[in-house]
Amino acid sequence: MSKMHVKLKVNGEEVEGLAEPRTLLIHFLRENLKVTGPHVGCETSHCGACTVDMDGKSVKSCTVFVAQAQGADVTTVEGLVNPDGSLSVLQEMFREHHGLQCGFCTPGMIxxxxxxxxxxxxxxxxxxxxxxxxxxxxxxxxQNIVKAILAAADNINAQKEAAE
Structure with missing residues (x-):
């Protein structure tokens, strides 16, 4: 099968590469772009380890062909850090509230x-x-994942109120 030219935005950066149209987005991210935050889990869309944000929606990147992502704006866990490289409030709350153990599901969860x-x-x-x-x-x-998300919501909302 011939390869197609793929162009999309990943974590705010325009990227491009060659891939077969049937290549899954998760494989294009990890293998072609070396974006390794999203993990390959079940490859059937059940586990969510490969979850990314695509054009403002959560998607399981093991169910999206790279051809379908052409021109899309994709954000992975790496793209959620603050501009200075520090952890976002949500990432920090996962750390603070022990919302992870082995860490395999964490990028998709966050x-x-x-x-x-x-x-x-x-x-x-x-x-x-x-x-x-x-x-x-x-x-x-x-339980700690839920606590982390609720704490992040409280923190983010408090920051918004303080800024107003």
Whole structure:
């Protein structure tokens, strides 16, 4: 199969490369672009380890062909850091509240949680549990992940109020 020229924005940077149209976005990110935050998990869209933000929506990059991502704006966990390279509030809350153990699911969890907080800046615990249901973790039991997301929402909202 012939390769196509792929051009998209990843973490705010215009990138391009060659890939077969049937190449999955997760493989293009990891193998062609060396963006290794999103992980290859189940490759069936069940685990969420490969979750990225694409054009303002959470997507599981193991279900998107690179041809479908042509021209898209993709954000991975690496793109969520602050401009100075420090951890974002959400990333810091995952660290502070022990919302990770082995870390395999963490990039997908944080990327999905980022979009969840964009969609609902003041979620309840039930909102968080429902919104994160497509991301699986085998280590934590989710309690600290939920605490981390709720703490991030509180911190982000407090920062917004202080700035107003």
């Amino acid at each position: 990327t999905r949680a980022h979009r969840l907080l964009q969609e609902n800046p003041t979620p309840t615990e039930d909102d968080v549990r429902f919104g994160m249901a497509g991301n699986l973790c085998r280590c934590t039991g989710y």
